[in-house]
Amino acid sequence: MQHGHVVTLVLAALATGVAVRADPPAAIAPIPQVVVPGVWLIPGAVQPDRQPDGNSVIFAAPDGLVVVDTGRHPWHREAILALARAQDAAIVAIVNTHWHLDHVSGNPGLRAAYPGLRVYATGAIDGALGGFLAQSAKDAAAYLDDPQIPQAMRDDIRADLLTIQNGANLKPDVVLDASGDGSLGGRTLEIHRVADAVTAGDLWLYDAANRLAVLGDLVTLPAPYLDTACPQGWADALRQVDEVPFELAIPGHGPVMSHAQFALYRKSFEAFIGCADSARPAGECAAEWADAVLPLLGNDAPVRQRAQDTAAYYVGMLRANGGRSRYCGSPPRVPGDRVPRQ
Numbered sequence: 252m253q254h255g256h257v258v259t260l261v262l263a264a265l266a267t268g269v270a271v272r273a274d275p276p277a278a279i280a281p282i283p284q285v286v287v288p289g290v291w292l293i294p295g296a297v298q299p300d301r302q303p304d305g306n307s308v309i310f311a312a313p314d315g316l317v318v319v320d321t322g323r324h325p326w327h328r329e330a331i332l333a334l335a336r337a338q339d340a341a342i343v344a345i346v347n348t349h350w351h352l353d354h355v356s357g358n359p360g361l362r363a364a365y366p367g368l369r370v371y372a373t374g375a376i377d378g379a380l381g382g383f384l385a386q387s388a389k390d391a392a393a394y395l396d397d398p399q400i401p402q403a404m405r406d407d408i409r410a411d412l413l414t415i416q417n418g419a420n421l422k423p424d425v426v427l428d429a430s431g432d433g434s435l436g437g438r439t440l441e442i443h444r445v446a447d448a449v450t451a452g453d454l455w456l457y458d459a460a461n462r463l464a465v466l467g468d469l470v471t472l473p474a475p476y477l478d479t480a481c482p483q484g485w486a487d488a489l490r491q492v493d494e495v496p497f498e499l500a501i502p503g504h505g506p507v508m509s510h511a512q513f514a515l516y517r518k519s520f521e522a523f524i525g526c527a528d529s530a531r532p533a534g535e536c537a538a539e540w541a542d543a544v545l546p547l548l549g550n551d552a553p554v555r556q557r558a559q560d561t562a563a564y565y566v567g568m569l570r571a572n573g574g575r576s577r578y579c580g581s582p583p584r585v586p587g588d589r590v591p592r593q
Contacts, residue, residue, distance in 0.1 A: 280326045283309075283334050286499065286507060287461045293330050295322060295353065295504055300403040302411065305354040305503045307331055308465045310458070312436030315343035319456060319465050320503070321357025323407075328357040332364055342368050343436040347423065348467025348503065349453045350376035351479075352384075352411055359420045371435070372423035373444060373452030380418045383479055383578050388415045427454060443491070445469075447484035449476075451580050455488075457495055464497040470516055472505035473548055473558030474540065475523070477565045481579035482524045489517040505547070512547055519543035527566045528574050537563035 281304075284292045289311040295304040304322040309331065316335055322328055335342050342365045347355050350372070358370060391408050394400050400408075414421070427433075433442045441457040449468045456465040468476060469488055492500075493514060500513045508516070519540060526536035541559035548554045569575065 281330045283330065284507075286501065287463060290458070290461065290463065291334060292501060292507065293322070293327065293334070294506075295327070300401040302404070302407040303353045303504065305351070305468070306501060306505075307357075308501050309334060310435075310438055310440070311338065311340070312343065312438035314436040315341040317344045317346065317435045317438060317440075318342055318361065319346045320348055320354040320467065321345060321361055323353040323356040323411075325360075328360045331357065331361065335365075341365050344368055345370045346435065346442070346454060346456065347372035347421075348455060348465070349373075349450045350379045350384075350421065351450070351468065352414055354467070354503065355421045356411075356414050359417070362420070369425055370423045371425045371427055371433070371442075371454075373428070373454060374423070374426045375450050375452035376418070376422055378451055378580070379479075380415070384415045384418065388412055445484065445488040445491070447481035447580060448488040449485060450479050450578075453488070455492065457497060462496060462498040464492060464495060464500040464513075466492065466500055466502050468503035470500065470502035470505065470508070470513065472502065472516075472544065473554055474544075474561035474565065475520055476504075477568065478576055479578040480576050482527075482569065482575055484579075486521055486524060489520060493517055508547065516544065516547060523562065524569075527569045533563050533566040533570075536566050 279296070279298060281294050281296060284294065286292050286308070291309045293307040293309065295306045297303045302323055304324055304327040305320050307322055307327070308319040310317040310319070316338065318331060321331065331342075342361055345358060345361060345368060347358070347370065355372075355376070362368060362370075391412050394408055395405055427442060427444055430443045431441075433440055441459060443455050443457065445453050445455070453467060453469065455467055455469055457463070458465070469485065469492065475485070497510055497513075500508050500510070502508065522543065523536060523540045526539060527533075529536075537559045540562040541555045544558060545555050548558060572579075
């Protein structure tokens with residue numbers, strides 16, 4: 252499973268024998284959800300035979316709307332634009348928590364609709380365009396030639412290729428190199444920068460007025476997507492988040508959660524990484540992950556199985572790369588080191 256890659260979910264389906272469909276399914280447009288007054292969630296989704304969209308969060312600000320992450324597909328982007336029209340407010344800023352395509356592909360479309368907006372992000376996409384995304388583009392031809400790949404996924408692969416080819420349009424106007432309070436559209440938000448976590452540079456936000464944290468892919472369900480990750484840095488970032496007195500958190504994938512639910516995710520993440528960094532069978536690590544986060548999955552048995560299959564894939568990936576992804580820029584772990592558990 253290559254999250255943020257041009258072949259995201261179909262690989263796991265093929266590997267586990269899950270049937271894929273021949274005909275493109277109809278897309279289902281996401282419906283905005285009010286999180287607190289003046290803050291909306293456009294929920295991401297993994298629709299059948301499609302690449303995922305990440306969650307988008309929209310803040311009302313004195314000067315307009317601030318959008319955190321912009322999804323991948325046209326229907327997700329249109330849901331953001333429809334909310335802006337309904338609020339009779341311009342989009343004045345985009346914050347990208349990280350560069351994965353399911354969080355940034357909507358940037359050009361929103362820029363076209365609102366040419367004056369500014370994009371804020373880390374500079375990590377520069378390395379991604381020359382590394383992970385470049386490799387994704389090279390790999391795409393083989394998947395397009397594979398008759399097992401359904402047509403809807405082929406459409407998404409082609410769309411991702413165009414996005415990568417025009418990658419300069421994804422780059423931020425303002426590169427954020429440090430944490431601090433930021434005024435976006437006249438609304439003050441704490442912007443936290445972390446290095447070597449989900450990617451080489453990630454952002455998460457804290458809205459102190461509403462005690463709301465927006466976490467990007469520091470939290471993803473049904474499993475952590477580790478394709479470009481440094482697990483130790485990720486665990487450190489989760490520990491930093493846990494120290495903030497938020498009441499609600501919005502993950503990059505999955506529903507709004509309480510602080511207690513976040514703490515469960517953090518504990519489960521550290522245990523999973525620790526198990527992956529041991530000699531225990533991969534299946535045991537994956538099953539323990541799925542059981543631990545089952546309350547966060549709505550106690551849904553099919554989703555639990557997907558969580559277990561995804562986790563098993565990532566155990567293998569971590570073990571093949573010294574306990575991290577091959578795209579992690581920090582040094583590999585010393586054998587015997589462990590992610591600390593608390």
